Amino acid sequence: MKKFSMLAVSALLLTLFNTGAQAAGGEIAVIVKTVNSNYWQNVQKGATAALEKEKGYTMTFQGPAAESDIADEVNMVENAVNRHVAGIVLAPSDPDALVPAVKKAWEAHIPVVLIDSMLSDSGKQYYQSFLSTDNKKAGELCAKAMIDRVGQTGKIAIMSYVPGAGSEIGRVGGFREYIAAHSKLQVVGPFYSQSQMATALNQTTDTLSANPDLKGIFGANEPTAVGMGRALKQTGKGGKIVAIGFDGNQDLQSFVRDGTIQAIAVQGSYQMGYKGIQTVVSVIEHKSVPKMVDTGVVVVDKQNLDSSEAKNVLY
Known part of the structure; x- marks a missing residue:
């Protein structure tokens, strides 16, 4: 019994040590x-x-x-x-x-x-x-900014980043749900850049070429929005298509200042x-x-x- 008690005490002390903060x-x-x-x-x-x-x-x-x-x-x-x-x-x-x-x-x-x-x-x-x-709320704010600028009808594109990422699900999901509930805008995409700026640039260029009637475009994170902005400038469509971006580095600030991108949603x-x-x-x-x-x-x-x-x- 004494041996059992000693073992029990030792086990208890070990448990307390291991579970302590x-x-x-x-x-x-x-x-x-x-x-x-x-x-x-x-x-x-x-x-x-x-x-x-x-x-x-x-x-x-x-x-x-x-x-x-x-x-x-x-x-x-x-x-x-x-x-x-x-x-x-x-x-x-x-x-x-x-x-x-x-x-x-x-x-x-x-x-x-x-x-x-x-x-x-x-x-x-x-x-x-x-x-x-709150990525769902942020996506809704971007959708509202888009509708305010392009109106209720027409075609817009979504340039997204990594499918399945928690922020992407909320952000792009919130954007699409708000667009569907508050407008009759037709959505092209989303296209996934894997958060690679060069990929986003090429995808945006292809999307602009395939959809000459595009009225708006949304870039859902920093590298995607930067690639989107560069594609708009390179194709001469900066300021002619409403662009809403996400995040706020120096490139994106410059795009807002020169009118290539009309608004960016910036996280803390x-x-x-x-x-x-x-x-x-x-x-x-x-x-x-x-x-x-x-x-x-x-x-x-x-x-x-x-x-x-x-x-x-x-x-």
Whole structure:
């Protein structure tokens, strides 16, 4: 009996040790969809700024070469788990493929905070908070901006990015649903660039050629919208077709300023990085956090391009 009691106590202590929350301090792994994008580099700036206010933490920032390199991102999460990081801030490139890796983090008692894109329902229990643009609402705002400028009838095209990505489902889905509910516009596409600017440029050029009666076009993320804008300029159709873009790097700001693109919906990417670090640190330090945080979106056009509201989100 005494031997049994000693074993039971030892097992209990081991269980308590293994299930206890992480001690404050240590490495925070920030893993995004790709490092080759100004959008994600702006997330990094926000994360770095937030980390400077926290004591005892270091940060690693990484992502695949392209958003479509889903397996690489899965490996990055698994490697972070294997080196026992204190916490993970993750922008999942695929809502299903990342679930097993996030589950491994949960099993290792490593907190995970998602930014930008959601996991599928099967992964909801494995992360602690989700910080993102309300992508459905953002897509609706882009659709409204389109209808306001092209009217109720005619043909428009959707240039999208990675099919199945959580943000893409909400954003393009919200756009299409709003168009269908509030107009009689005919939709061509969506066409998927895989978040490659050159691909978006070629797809837009082909779409413009195949649809000479096109009245409007929507570019649903940064590299796609930049490729769309360049195609419009190269074909001489900039300003002749209503173009609505997404995200707010220098190229897109220039397109708005010269009239190639009429409006861009800009996310709080800096805030995602900043609040992502703040949130994961709070979890590590046993503080309560909200399950969801809306980081907002601002529709920027030529009229408000230089306003303080726009400058707070442009990058």
